[in-house]
Amino acid sequence: MIAAILEWLRSSDTWSGDSGLGARIIEHLWYSLLAVALASLIAIPLGLWVGHTGRARWLVSVANSLRAVPTLGLLFAMALWLGPKIQSDLAFLIPSIIVLVILVIPPILSGVYAGVEAVDPATRDAARGMGMRGLEVVRQVEIPNALPLILSGLRSAxxxxxxxxxxxxxxxxxxxxxxxxxxxxxxxxxxxxxxAVVVSVLALLVDGLLALVQRAVVSPGLTVDSTRASRTRSRRRGMSAVDAEVASNGEPSRSEPVLPETNRRIPS
Incomplete structure (x- = not known):
């Protein structure tokens, strides 16, 4: 089977024509980009507002509950409801995009809300003390500090x-x-x-590209600070320092060993 799949991928017939693999990949990326763009228009402003004001936090819980909705069943229901009302080829596109938007709103909204909510209150107070107003605090303080979690939510989406x-x-x-x-x-x-293999590879390639973008636009200091904050919160919940590092970064840190009982760093 593996040899047959490789031969299928290498075949020129597989890639040629309007229904070839190249055209299908472009269509797939178009659906994905459109869904994420529309979901971002909804989730990012909403997440910024909830995280900045602390109001309506239940919206994040409601959005996360949408993860339990069966995608295929919702797609059929949406197509049967909207399809007859739309007299064009959009009768197939619109239900699909709506379902995909519903699917990707939760990770984007959760990432934005968590990033803004985790900003140090002292940082906000300092910004207000410098004369910044509400939107200025959001734009110049909260968004830059929340950028690692915002981009993580987009990658997940x-x-x-x-x-x-x-x-x-x-x-x-x-x-x-x-x-x-x-x-x-x-x-x-x-x-x-x-x-199926092409879908998996495409997802990994896009995630790798976004990881490079995240590394390029996020200040290294923010990454270090968020990792330390994650370790501190996790230790307070009873996790070890190594488990906390894995929860935040995916791998234990070897550069900054911490004494688990004293909270003192080993001198260099």
Whole structure:
């Protein structure tokens, strides 16, 4: 099977034409980018407002509860409800995009809210003491300090939407989901598996690209400060220093060992 998948990926017939792999990848990315862009227009301002004011925090909980909604079932319901009301090809596109937007709002909203809410209150007070008003504090203080978590939420959103945009093929749209749906229907399991591999690789490539963007735009000092804050909060909850580092970074730190009982650093 692996050899057959590799041969399918290398074949010129696979990549040629309007329904070739190159065209399907572009369609898939278009659906994903459109969904994340629309979700960002909703979730980022809302997350900034909730995190800045501390009001309506229940909206974040409601958004996170949307993760439990079955995507495919919601897609069929949306298509049956909106499809007959739209007299164009948009009858297939609009329900799919709405479902994908609902899917990616929670990670974006949670990332923005958590980033803004975690800004040190002393930093906000200092900004206000310098004469900054509400929007100036948000724009010049809270957003720059919250940027690591904001970008992490966007990365999570892209991973989810790229992996899930395949469902659009169920109601007649294109994208990489065509290989999965059509392959299963016709018994062509090589193209089905090949399409799944391409979706996985595409998600990883986009996540890697966004990781490079995050590294380029986020100040190293913010990353260090957020890691230390995460370790401190986790130790207060009873976690070890190494577990806290793994929770924040994904790997233990070897450069700054901490004595677990004394909170003193080993002298260099």
């Amino acid at each position: 892209f991973l989810q939407v790229i992996a899930t945009a395949t469902v659009a093929a169920y109601i007649g749209l294109g994208g990489l989901g065509r290989y999965l749906i059509d392959g299963i229907k016709t018994g062509d399991y090589v193209s089905t598996a090949g399409g």
